[in-house]
Amino acid sequence: MLFNSSEFIFVFLPLAVLLHFALARWSVTAAVTATTLTSLLFYAWWSPPFVLLPILSIAANFLIAQAMRRGDDGTARRLLIIGIVANLAVLGWFKYGDFLLSIFEGRKPNTPEVPLALSFTTFVQIAFLADVWRRRDSVNFPTYAMFVAFFPHLIAGPIVRWDELGPQLRDRARYRPDWNNIALGLTIFCLGLAKKVLIADNLARHVGPVFEAAARGEALTAAAAWGAAYAYTVQLYFDFSGYSDMAIGLGLLFNLRLPINFAAPLRATSIIDFWRRWHITLSRFLRDFVYVPLGGTAGGRARRTANLFLTMVLGGLWHGANWTFVLWGAFHGVLLVINHAWRQWRGRRTPTQAGRFAGWAATFTAFVVGLVVFRAADLSAALTMFQAMAGFGGAPRAEAMNVAWDAWGMRVGLVSEDFVRTWLGANWSVVGTLWTAAALAIVLLVPDTMELTNYREGEPHSDWRRNAGALAWRRSPVWAVGLVVLFVAVYANLLQISEFLYYQF
Amino acid sequence: MIRPRTFVFALLAGAFGLLAATMAVNFALDPQYVFGTPLARLDDNANYRYHRVRQYQAQRERVDGVLFASSRGRAFDADLVAQKIGATAVARFDVTAGMITDHLPALEYVLRDKAARREKVRTALLLIDIDTFGKLPATNVNIDSFLPPELSGEHPARFWWRYLTVFQFRMWRGIVAYRMRGGDRPATEPKSSRFDPSRLATARFGPPARSTPASGVVLASGDAPATGLLVTTRPNLAAHLGLVARFVALCRDNGIQLTVATTPMRADAASLHDPADLRNVVQRLSEIVPIWDFAAPLRLSADIAYWDDPSHFKPAVAAMMLERMFGPNAPRDFGIMRGATLRKSGE
Numbered sequence: 037m038l039f040n041s042s043e044f045i046f047v048f049l050p051l052a053v054l055l056h057f058a059l060a061r062w063s064v065t066a067a068v069t070a071t072t073l074t075s076l077l078f079y080a081w082w083s084p085p086f087v088l089l090p091i092l093s094i095a096a097n098f099l100i101a102q103a104m105r106r107g108d109d110g111t112a113r114r115l116l117i118i119g120i121v122a123n124l125a126v127l128g129w130f131k132y133g134d135f136l137l138s139i140f141e142g143r144k145p146n147t148p149e150v151p152l153a154l155s156f157t158t159f160v161q162i163a164f165l166a167d168v169w170r171r172r173d174s175v176n177f178p179t180y181a182m183f184v185a186f187f188p189h190l191i192a193g194p195i196v197r198w199d200e201l202g203p204q205l206r207d208r209a210r211y212r213p214d215w216n217n218i219a220l221g222l223t224i225f226c227l228g229l230a231k232k233v234l235i236a237d238n239l240a241r242h243v244g245p246v247f248e249a250a251a252r253g254e255a256l257t258a259a260a261a262w263g264a265a266y267a268y269t270v271q272l273y274f275d276f277s278g279y280s281d282m283a284i285g286l287g288l289l290f291n292l293r294l295p296i297n298f299a300a301p302l303r304a305t306s307i308i309d310f311w312r313r314w315h316i317t318l319s320r321f322l323r324d325f326v327y328v329p330l331g332g333t334a335g336g337r338a339r340r341t342a343n344l345f346l347t348m349v350l351g352g353l354w355h356g357a358n359w360t361f362v363l364w365g366a367f368h369g370v371l372l373v374i375n376h377a378w379r380q381w382r383g384r385r386t387p388t389q390a391g392r393f394a395g396w397a398a399t400f401t402a403f404v405v406g407l408v409v410f411r412a413a414d415l416s417a418a419l420t421m422f423q424a425m426a427g428f429g430g431a432p433r434a435e436a437m438n439v440a441w442d443a444w445g446m447r448v449g450l451v452s453e454d455f456v457r458t459w460l461g462a463n464w465s466v467v468g469t470l471w472t473a474a475a476l477a478i479v480l481l482v483p484d485t486m487e488l489t490n491y492r493e494g495e496p497h498s499d500w501r502r503n504a505g506a507l508a509w510r511r512s513p514v515w516a517v518g519l520v521v522l523f524v525a526v527y528a529n530l531l532q533i534s535e536f537l538y539y540q541f
Numbered sequence: 542m543i544r545p546r547t548f549v550f551a552l553l554a555g556a557f558g559l560l561a562a563t564m565a566v567n568f569a570l571d572p573q574y575v576f577g578t579p580l581a582r583l584d585d586n587a588n589y590r591y592h593r594v595r596q597y598q599a600q601r602e603r604v605d606g607v608l609f610a611s612s613r614g615r616a617f618d619a620d621l622v623a624q625k626i627g628a629t630a631v632a633r634f635d636v637t638a639g640m641i642t643d644h645l646p647a648l649e650y651v652l653r654d655k656a657a658r659r660e661k662v663r664t665a666l667l668l669i670d671i672d673t674f675g676k677l678p679a680t681n682v683n684i685d686s687f688l689p690p691e692l693s694g695e696h697p698a699r700f701w702w703r704y705l706t707v708f709q710f711r712m713w714r715g716i717v718a719y720r721m722r723g724g725d726r727p728a729t730e731p732k733s734s735r736f737d738p739s740r741l742a743t744a745r746f747g748p749p750a751r752s753t754p755a756s757g758v759v760l761a762s763g764d765a766p767a768t769g770l771l772v773t774t775r776p777n778l779a780a781h782l783g784l785v786a787r788f789v790a791l792c793r794d795n796g797i798q799l800t801v802a803t804t805p806m807r808a809d810a811a812s813l814h815d816p817a818d819l820r821n822v823v824q825r826l827s828e829i830v831p832i833w834d835f836a837a838p839l840r841l842s843a844d845i846a847y848w849d850d851p852s853h854f855k856p857a858v859a860a861m862m863l864e865r866m867f868g869p870n871a872p873r874d875f876g877i878m879r880g881a882t883l884r885k886s887g888e
Contacts, residue, residue, distance in 0.1 A: 042560070042702070042706045043699075043702060045556070046556075046557070046560050046706075215544075215545035215546045215548075215549055216545045218545070218549050219545045219548045219549050219552075222549060222552050222553075223552075226552075248776070252776075438774050462774075510542060511542050511543045511544075511545060511548040512542060512543065513543060515548075516543065516548055516551045516552060516555075519552055519555075520551070520552065520555030520556070520559075523552075523555065523556055523559070524555075524559055527556075527559055527560075527563075527708055528708045528710065530708070
């Protein structure tokens with residue numbers, strides 16, 4: 037089931053919330069159990085047989101955690117390692133088995149059928165085991181099961197930690213409806229839904245034809261390649277941050293505060309800053325469970341550089357079993373290494389306004405270029421895109437057209453057909469360019485959901501925030517009417533159901 | 542500041558009010574005829590995928606022949622088809638923008654249903670539109686193109702929920718306008734509110750081609766659109782060829798006498814396509830199954846007396862096609878058998 041489907045919004049969600057609070061009046065354990073079961077139903081909607089996997093995984097990790105709590109230090113440490121290896125083995129079996137085999141067999145990897153949410157739940161459970169190992173706290177099975185299975189974060193994060201959600205789940209005061217939280221939750225959910233349905237999905241229709249043409253090895257114009265690369269960047273941001281907003285909003289309906297996952301990352305002025313603001317919960321997981329165990333900053337500059345690079349390569353690989361993701365991770369590893377070297381060279385000097393703009397432009401462009409590899413079907417398609425972006429696409433004047441977005445503009449004389457055929461080619465359009473520019477303007481000029489609503493749970497630092505001013509959310513009639521109007525616009529576009537991009541990871 | 546509870550109820554009232562209103566309007570106007578309560582009938586927007594299954598179910602005992610086609614197949618008279626292909630009664634699955642992605646599940650459903658009833662299908666006629674073959678299918682894309690649960694396998698509740706809750710303002714407006722005019726056909730037929738231009742496979746930027754039938758008027762070269770698009774991309778060609786092969790194998794395994802034919806194209810519509818590309822598609826199909834190629838001769842394809850619009854031919858053309866395939870009296874320059882027969886004869 038998708039958050040952006042009418043059956044979720046109007047049937048599943050209201051029933052799940054009502055059931056949770058109705059049962060909580062009688063018994064907190066009953067509420068927790070019911071919400072765990074509704075979460076598993078939410079998961080099973082995608083593929084009923086696969087629901088066994090999270091059930092078994094939850095049970096197995098719980099047993100390991102209990103054994104760790106009871107055992108001495110040495111036993112707990114061994115169990116922790118066994119637990120982490122077992123979780124990674126399951127992930128590896130489903131996600132990377134064919135990829136590894138393809139390396140030995142010297143062939144292209146097939147697209148694996150990965151159980152939904154596996155990448156996210158694996159990380160959630162590894163972090164849980166590490167937390168139990170550190171604290172040796174008692175764990176109650178129904179609470180733990182809900183912590184892992186809770187449907188708002190189950191499929192695509194945020195990657196929650198036991199030490200931030202566990203205490204909330206144990207707090208009995210949270211099992212009474214809080215109208216303030218419900219009002220805020222509905223607002224954040226609605227804003228996230230609008231990001232996904234009104235912006236990301238519209239951009240997807242422009243991005244697809246260009247990348248598909250690249251996958252077929254067709255020649256592209258430079259404008260088409262750059263246009264699609266920028267459009268995909270903005271699409272991915274609105275898609276994934278929209279999903280994360282919705283997850284946070286849904287959490288608030290249950291009186292639970294999930295951590296923020298995006299802090300207006302496309303406004304970042306350096307790649308270091310960017311990774312503190314993009315997919316925050318993944319970044320902190322990689323920092324705590326890959327970078328630090330590798331040695332982190334200890335061991336000198338060379339060691340730190342190697343650790344950083346390796347962490348980003350593994351972060352890339354986490355997104356999928358494809359060389360494109362490995363390359364994307366390595367690219368960001370190199371960017372981070374360069375950025376750290378730059379900072380060391382510059383010292384503590386405060387950058388000028390022009391310097392900050394240059395930093396933003398370089399960061400944003402680097403991210404756009406990197407995402408070409410991320411989105412491309414394979415390395416060959418990425419190469420086709422890069423050739424076109426460098427002006428060596430060799431695209432002839434388009435005779436065949438795959439998209440007709442500019443048909444109206446051509447008919448009424450707003451844009452010349454010759455211009456479109458020559459400069460944009462068969463797969464890109466003036467309409468796509470305008471959509472991308474408009475979406476980019478929203479990214480850069482309009483306060484983000486978390487700024488508008490002043491939601492701050494789990495943010496690592498707050499110096500990214502802008503004052504939302506008059507736009508700041510308040511429970512006013514204007515906001516109520518505005519949200520209803522926004523929801524009507526979303527609802528009018530709901531039939532075009534599309535999956536969230538991060539469902540595939 | 543509003544009280545939090547008031548704020549929440551205002552939002553919920555807005556959302557659920559919208560849902561209730563949408564469901565009520567969809568049920569009352571029934572734009573796709575799936576509830577059986579239409580205030581107005583506009584055949585162009587019916588979900589033919591749903592209706593053709595219902596029509597088959599209503600006459601399933603008699604049916605032993607099947608016609609698969611896009612909306613171009615509506616020019617065929619079912620009784621005449623039955624007579625020509627040697628069936629007692631023909632079930633027609635001529636669905637709007639129908640492609641092999643529609644026909645294969647329909648055939649599978651009919652075979653399942655017939656097997657359960659210990660009955661058989663004896664003969665089938667499959668019509669393929671060469672201009673759209675291998676392109677993005679309309680199946681399950683627009684609200685009027687969703688396969689019924691019997692064919693798609695989805696839960697019926699999901700199917701009905703979709704038709705109850707879809708927001709289709711332009712469709713509603715078109716139907717209301719139709720009623721206000723006292724039941725006249727609208728000047729412009731309302732299209733699905735979910736039409737996606739990126740999926741447009743045969744776009745044309747020039748002025749719309751003339752569609753008013755006028756007997757004896759022949760399309761000159763100037764009648765073709767001023768600027769045409771040669772559309773050659775067929776992203777699903779290999780997949781669709783595979784589906785045709787499966788369709789043919791199913792017929793063979795179930796003892797069904799299958800006849801396959803292409804539909805003729807009007808000259809101006811054909812001019813939007815690369816002739817070599819069209820020939821290639823026919824060639825690829827003929828490697829799977831012998832196929833009647835009805836690339837129309839100019840005197841037929843350029844005479845708009847034979848056409849309802851640039852895509853749809855008239856019943857006279859359909860009758861000629863049937864006669865050419867199953868009878869002795871059609872002109873020999875209309876319809877050529879390609880494929881196994883062709884290769885055997887060394888042509």
